[in-house]
Amino acid sequence: MFLDGEDWRAKFRDFQTEAWRLETLPQYLVPQEAEEIEAFRAGKRINPETFSCEYTARLKRQRREGRRQGRVHVVTRPLSEYLEFEFSRYYRPHALAGEEIRILDVTGRENPLPGVQDFWMFDRTTVVLMHYEADGKQISREVYEGDPAPFIEYQRIALAESVPFLEFLRG
Template sequence: MFLDGEEWRAKFRQFRSEAWRLETLPQYLVPQEAEELEAFRAGVRVDPLTYSSPYTERLKRQRAEGRHQGRVHVISRPLSEYLEFEFSRYYEPNFMAGEDIRILDVTDRENPLPDVQDFWMFDRSTVVLMRYEPDGTQISRELHEGDPEPFIEYQRIAVAESVPFLDFLRA
């Protein structure tokens, strides 16, 4: 089942305790980010302490409601330009707004999650597969109709093998 529009946005309003994502690509080509990416290339940076967007406001509301959102991004150095942009433009403000962001650096080690594709998981029961072209262009979001247990295990491994975002930046 393809998820888009209101049906997709509802997943973030309706989860009870946790929304969690695994990211595996060095680049995501998102048309809505084109202007911001160009500004980043021109040296414009956001202040993560004062930045506000509908996304960061939603993160703050969720946290106040006792609902948690997190992600692990599997990366390899050197960071792509896109990852430098994403870390600065989105991860820092989102982290400050309450998202639990972690980094799994596989530069000098074997990836403990080989061949696992991007996904979102809601309340450890609903899995949405995020499908992309090799260049990071999104193809679809599809509701996984099978057992969520393998994805729960992927989450466990990703969290155990990763470090908090700020620790990664300090390293």
């Protein structure tokens, strides 16, 4: 089953305890971000302490409700321009709003998750595979129909091998 529109939004509205993502690409081409990327290239920055949008408001609400959202992004250095943008524009304010963001830096070491594609997992029962072109353009989202156990293991490995986002920035 392919997800889009209201069905996709419902995954974030209706999860009970946890929404979690694995990100593996150095770049995501999102047309809605084009203007923000240009502003980033021009040196315009946001204040993550005061930045607010619908997404950060949702993260704060979920936290108050006892629901968690997190992700691990697999990276290599030097970081791509997109990752520098994403870290400053999204990750900082999202981490401050309560998203549990971690970084798995595989620079100079073996990737513990070779060949694992991007996915979202909701309540450790529903997995949504994220399909992308090689350049990071999203093709589709697909509900995985099999056993979620391998994805739970991928999450375990990703969490064990990564560091919190803010710690990554300091180190």
